[in-house]
Amino acid sequence: MKDLTTIDNYRMKTREVIEQFGSYGDSGCGAFLVPYPRTGVTLKCVASSGMGWDHVSVSLMNRCPNWFEMDFIKRMFFKPDEVAMQLHVGEKDHINIHPYVLHIWRPHLGMIPLPPKEFV
Secondary structure, X not given: OOOXXXXXXXXXXXXXXXXXXXOOEOOOOEEEEEEOOOOOOEEEEEEEEEOOEEEEEEEOOOOOOOHXXXXXXXXXXXXOOOOOEOXXXXXXXXXXXXXXXXXXXXXXXXXXXXXXXXXX
């Protein structure tokens, strides 16, 4: 993941953030409000790095983020050479706390297997 202090201008610094997370975050975590330039919607992002994973949740109030918005956030939070993924787990492991949130994941160790380049 990129050093998130480089996007501090989007970092949320509210009482609610302190109450929920205990701090405003650091170079590897935090809550952010990121405007998507093509449509003007504001994407709420919560980034973390722990237990072997980088993670960014991306949400809107009234709908799920679309592919273009998720791609924009992936490029903002992750380095150009990092592969990250959205993950669809099996039904027994699926937990849905918010109906309009999607997640981007990247393991710290190992590589995410990729299909042949001509498939993507």
